[in-house]
Amino acid sequence: MNMIANPLEHLVVIGNGMAGMRTVEELLKRDGAAKYRITVFGAEPHVNYNRIMLSSVLAGDKTIDDIVINTHEWYAENGINLITGDAVTDINRSIRTVTSASGLTVQYDKLLIATGSKPLAPPIPGLGMPGVCAFRDIADVDKMLDAARTQKRAVVIGGGLLGLEAAWGLKQRGMSVALVHLMPTLMERQLDAPAAQLLQRDLDRRGIAFFTEGQTEEITGTTHAEGVQLADGRFIPADLVVLAIGIRPNIDLAKACGLEVNRGIVVTDDMRTSDPDIFSVGECVEHRGSVFGLVAPIWDQAKVCAARMAGDINALFAAQALSTMLKITGVDVFSAGALTAADEADDEITLRDDNRGMYKKIVIRDGKLVGSVLYGDVSDGQWYLQLMRDKTDVSELRDRLVFGRAFAEAGSAVSTGPDFAAMADDTQICGCNGISKGTICCAIKDKDLTTLSEVRAHTKASASCGQCTGLVEGLLAFTTGVTTEKKIPAICDCTTAGHDEVRAAILAQSLKTMDAIRETFGWKKPDGCHKCRPALNYYLLCAWPGEYVDDSRSRFVNERVHANIQKDGTYSVIPRMWGGMTTPAELHAIASVAEKFQIPSVKVTGGQRIDLLGVKKEDLPAVWADLNAAGMVSGHAYAKGLRTVKTCVGSEWCRFGTQDSTGLGIKLEKMCWGSWTPHKVKFAVSGCPRNCAEATIKDMGIVCVEAGYDILVGGNGGIDVRVTDPLTRVATEDEVMEYAGAFMQVYREEAHYLERTAPWIDRVGIDYVKKRLVDDAEGRAALNARFLYSQSFAQSDPWAERANGTDAHEFARMPELV
Amino acid sequence: MDTHIWKNIGPLSEIPVRGARRLCFGHEGKPIAVFRTGADTFFALIDECPHKAGPLSEGIIAGNTVTCPLHNWVIELDSGNVAAPDEGNARSLPVRVEGGELFVGLPVRELA
Numbered sequence A: 001m002n003m004i005a006n007p008l009e010h011l012v013v014i015g016n017g018m019a020g021m022r023t024v025e026e027l028l029k030r031d032g033a034a035k036y037r038i039t040v041f042g043a044e045p046h047v048n049y050n051r052i053m054l055s056s057v058l059a060g061d062k063t064i065d066d067i068v069i070n071t072h073e074w075y076a077e078n079g080i081n082l083i084t085g086d087a088v089t090d091i092n093r094s095i096r097t098v099t100s101a102s103g104l105t106v107q108y109d110k111l112l113i114a115t116g117s118k119p120l121a122p123p124i125p126g127l128g129m130p131g132v133c134a135f136r137d138i139a140d141v142d143k144m145l146d147a148a149r150t151q152k153r154a155v156v157i158g159g160g161l162l163g164l165e166a167a168w169g170l171k172q173r174g175m176s177v178a179l180v181h182l183m184p185t186l187m188e189r190q191l192d193a194p195a196a197q198l199l200q201r202d203l204d205r206r207g208i209a210f211f212t213e214g215q216t217e218e219i220t221g222t223t224h225a226e227g228v229q230l231a232d233g234r235f236i237p238a239d240l241v242v243l244a245i246g247i248r249p250n251i252d253l254a255k256a257c258g259l260e261v262n263r264g265i266v267v268t269d270d271m272r273t274s275d276p277d278i279f280s281v282g283e284c285v286e287h288r289g290s291v292f293g294l295v296a297p298i299w300d301q302a303k304v305c306a307a308r309m310a311g312d313i314n315a316l317f318a319a320q321a322l323s324t325m326l327k328i329t330g331v332d333v334f335s336a337g338a339l340t341a342a343d344e345a346d347d348e349i350t351l352r353d354d355n356r357g358m359y360k361k362i363v364i365r366d367g368k369l370v371g372s373v374l375y376g377d378v379s380d381g382q383w384y385l386q387l388m389r390d391k392t393d394v395s396e397l398r399d400r401l402v403f404g405r406a407f408a409e410a411g412s413a414v415s416t417g418p419d420f421a422a423m424a425d426d427t428q429i430c431g432c433n434g435i436s437k438g439t440i441c442c443a444i445k446d447k448d449l450t451t452l453s454e455v456r457a458h459t460k461a462s463a464s465c466g467q468c469t470g471l472v473e474g475l476l477a478f479t480t481g482v483t484t485e486k487k488i489p490a491i492c493d494c495t496t497a498g499h500d501e502v503r504a505a506i507l508a509q510s511l512k513t514m515d516a517i518r519e520t521f522g523w524k525k526p527d528g529c530h531k532c533r534p535a536l537n538y539y540l541l542c543a544w545p546g547e548y549v550d551d552s553r554s555r556f557v558n559e560r561v562h563a564n565i566q567k568d569g570t571y572s573v574i575p576r577m578w579g580g581m582t583t584p585a586e587l588h589a590i591a592s593v594a595e596k597f598q599i600p601s602v603k604v605t606g607g608q609r610i611d612l613l614g615v616k617k618e619d620l621p622a623v624w625a626d627l628n629a630a631g632m633v634s635g636h637a638y639a640k641g642l643r644t645v646k647t648c649v650g651s652e653w654c655r656f657g658t659q660d661s662t663g664l665g666i667k668l669e670k671m672c673w674g675s676w677t678p679h680k681v682k683f684a685v686s687g688c689p690r691n692c693a694e695a696t697i698k699d700m701g702i703v704c705v706e707a708g709y710d711i712l713v714g715g716n717g718g719i720d721v722r723v724t725d726p727l728t729r730v731a732t733e734d735e736v737m738e739y740a741g742a743f744m745q746v747y748r749e750e751a752h753y754l755e756r757t758a759p760w761i762d763r764v765g766i767d768y769v770k771k772r773l774v775d776d777a778e779g780r781a782a783l784n785a786r787f788l789y790s791q792s793f794a795q796s797d798p799w800a801e802r803a804n805g806t807d808a809h810e811f812a813r814m815p816e817l818v
Numbered sequence B: 001m002d003t004h005i006w007k008n009i010g011p012l013s014e015i016p017v018r019g020a021r022r023l024c025f026g027h028e029g030k031p032i033a034v035f036r037t038g039a040d041t042f043f044a045l046i047d048e049c050p051h052k053a054g055p056l057s058e059g060i061i062a063g064n065t066v067t068c069p070l071h072n073w074v075i076e077l078d079s080g081n082v083a084a085p086d087e088g089n090a091r092s093l094p095v096r097v098e099g100g101e102l103f104v105g106l107p108v109r110e111l112a
């Protein structure tokens, strides 16, 4: 029995999700801790996380850790009693208690229901089978990732926002993906038909198969999902079926305890339910007949609800016009308000460029903007949204409006770019993270932020999909009063100087040390930081071969100790296998090393060589000595330098081979190994256009043909797959070698540190590279000569050096002297 | 009253400028690292990043900070505090230099 009455009221929150916890955060900001002690029940076994970003976790752009909003420590520090993995099963309003599945009963003074929504399921057989899931929470994503690891074919049912993001994520994870949608066009509630068609075309090109007007009749299978049967007879085989056809407010608890419910839990403008002591926010509520499925209005609800709980009797919630964006890298979609004219009085204006994949539509009613659909170029989306929210009279701008803000306002006195002064504080800037202008400005002022990266770190604005980066920069300039014209990005926060500027000065002013560079440009920190030091070290090394002495202290650990650090602090070791060729003797040596040093994993890499994983740091020099003894050298699998040269068997064995692709690959590798480059570089040589060595996604790929060699550059596997651009065709191996050396050197001399050839060529254009390498034979020869000169200093095996005692302190621990 | 056991770990020259090394012995089951900055100041920390126990001794040292090699958290060498926006603390241990040799102090619990 509690002998001392607790003076604080007890607030109990049901639902540890985005809405509930945002309300608690808002309450704490208003010193709610002085009024309430807080208990939170969450059905999921996690702290609260950014549900929106599950799409990015699925696509591999983020990890679960990245999307945690509040850690256990946060709950503890704020005195919040968090009960996870325990759903509330009953609310007793007469004695004001809630009871959970585990049997826990607590009394409340105020109750907040934030139970979100439940995924809808179609009324068809086969739903309960393994291999079928929704896309709502971490558990679902875990299931999908599991399937992606072990299985091949996924079918997503539902072509709305969620379904498309699920399909894209699974595609990114390597599954073959089909998407079934009931309607003729995708995202029909947010997009009109032309925009939806562009979207479908783009996603189709990225390899998602669409089954529109497809009504699912059954998920087939006996013990596990095997496929999806459509009503029109089509059948799609599947190992994984994801249901994303919509959501339904989760009102079960509210209904059972007699609160007024309709589609959702009915709330008034003050976010109270029909019981004045019970509030509700989020996707579970219905406000003036509307239910919600995006976070922007939910953040507003959380604010109002917290204000009311804190005693502010004026706070009222009003739903605002909303916009939708799709979080698929490289697919830009924006939609807000009406999709089409409602009748003849409405004005509908469209602008369309199919070749560029660009489409814009605006809908005007009574001189006001009431809708906008953008595809391809969405930069004006937030401006349109603001015009809609403010109900601005746009009659004057009518003829120019569809061309975007810059054009529409040119000629009038208004400056181009968003008008930050006039922008309301609650204008949402970052849709992904639900960050408003007010939040960003406060953070900039309170914490004296001066750079984009600081604003990102503190507010998360523009940290996710990045579409609002320009706006955030604008706000930063507006708030700090420092007008930043569209500036070239600085190397890091230590300086305002950009990469090109610094590289030019190194040569023009003969700057030969990092200190000299930092002094010339007035670096803020004398030592620099972990971002600029490796960059400057590389630039100097590239500019002054044979002269500049590499600074190991400015290298990331992998390049300093010549092995890849693993998550447990051990290292991996990958010896070179020239062109993917090996010998029994090398394999023997690798096997004995693995046994002698009890190396836990031996793996064939994606780069045609062998990885020894889990080597203890102290063992590295001895491991290398043994590998050296068998003639093997570092594979630089850790380096911003030449990694692998993949080859196929080519004319030596293959019945289709046209040239000696293996031999050429080995020559290229022998020429280029050991070089330092802005980012890693990978080559491949295929013996014919069947391209078994995957040359078309390498930094430089050679495809042999009867007439000679096609040289391709700028390819990239990895996150944003980019196919190579053809550079030229040559007749002899010698020419290939010269092009390779010249290409390496122009990339080494001109790309920014950490810029791979793919983004570099995207930036400067393939025509520029052709101009330097193909059109200018003299320039090409000179570049190649500079490359070979710098290689004369670079080609010594770092492993042999260290096995012989270089940097011994790196590998031994310090003893205690007695 | 000194409440530390001081361990001699040898001459200063054993640690490279802007470098760090892990010690053969630990403290309360955790590894220890000693750091030397560009300005020739020495520090010691428990060699585990407050984030996910990354080995701080492998990080890049700039000014009085070290950047963890695993996910780039920046740790202040003097206090062990993690620089904003991340939060946390890597316990720091006292060091002292005597006759060109470096000593690390391990706190002793007082037995009451």
Ligand code: SRM
Residues within 6 Å of the ligand: A564, A565, A566, A572, A574, A603, A604, A605, A606, A607, A608, A609, A610, A611, A635, A637, A643, A644, A646, A680, A682, A697, A698, A715, A716, A717, A718, A719, A720, A756
């Ligand atoms: C070992 C290996 C995986 C395997 O078991 O097969 C591997 C392992 C790693 N890759 Fe890879 N990649 C490996 C082949 C590839 C390939 C395939 C290829 O080379 O043909 C690709 C796609 C091709 C490409 O690069 O364009 C690849 C694309 C990446 C990327 C994405 C690069 C991009 O530009 O998008 C990263 C991330 C990065 O570099 O920032 C990465 C990063 C990594 C890192 C270094 C992650 C890290 O920082 O710790 C992994 C190091 C593991 C280790 O300690 O050994 N790895 N990685 C492969 C080593 C090949 C080798 O023999 O050297």
Ligand SMILES: Cc1cc2nc3c(=O)[nH]c(=O)nc-3n(C[C@H](O)[C@H](O)[C@H](O)COP(=O)(O)OP(=O)(O)OC[C@H]3O[C@@H](n4cnc5c(N)ncnc54)[C@H](O)[C@@H]3O)c2cc1C
Residues within 6 Å of the ligand: A014, A015, A016, A017, A018, A019, A020, A041, A042, A043, A044, A051, A052, A053, A054, A055, A086, A087, A088, A089, A114, A115, A116, A117, A135, A136, A137, A162, A250, A253, A281, A282, A283, A284, A292, A293, A294, A295, A296, A298, A325, A327, A431, A432
């Ligand atoms: C993959 C995905 C992508 C999305 N992308 C976007 C986007 O780009 N933009 C956007 O604006 N919105 C997006 N959304 C929608 C957004 O995530 C939701 O609008 C938001 O999470 C709703 O918040 P909520 O608190 O109402 O519900 P939730 O975040 O779902 O929280 C409800 C919580 O209550 C718990 N709960 C339920 N019943 C009980 C009970 N009886 N006892 C205890 N706990 C209970 C649930 O387990 C859940 O954790 C996306 C959603 C998903 C799933």
Ligand code: SF4
Residues within 6 Å of the ligand: A648, A649, A650, A651, A654, A655, A656, A657, A658, A661, A686, A687, A688, A689, A690, A691, A692, A693
């Ligand atoms: S690319 Fe394929 S088909 Fe052509 S030579 Fe190589 S292995 Fe043979």
Ligand code: FES
Residues within 6 Å of the ligand: B049, B050, B051, B052, B053, B054, B068, B069, B070, B071, B072, B073
């Ligand atoms: S372990 Fe140090 S930053 Fe993650």
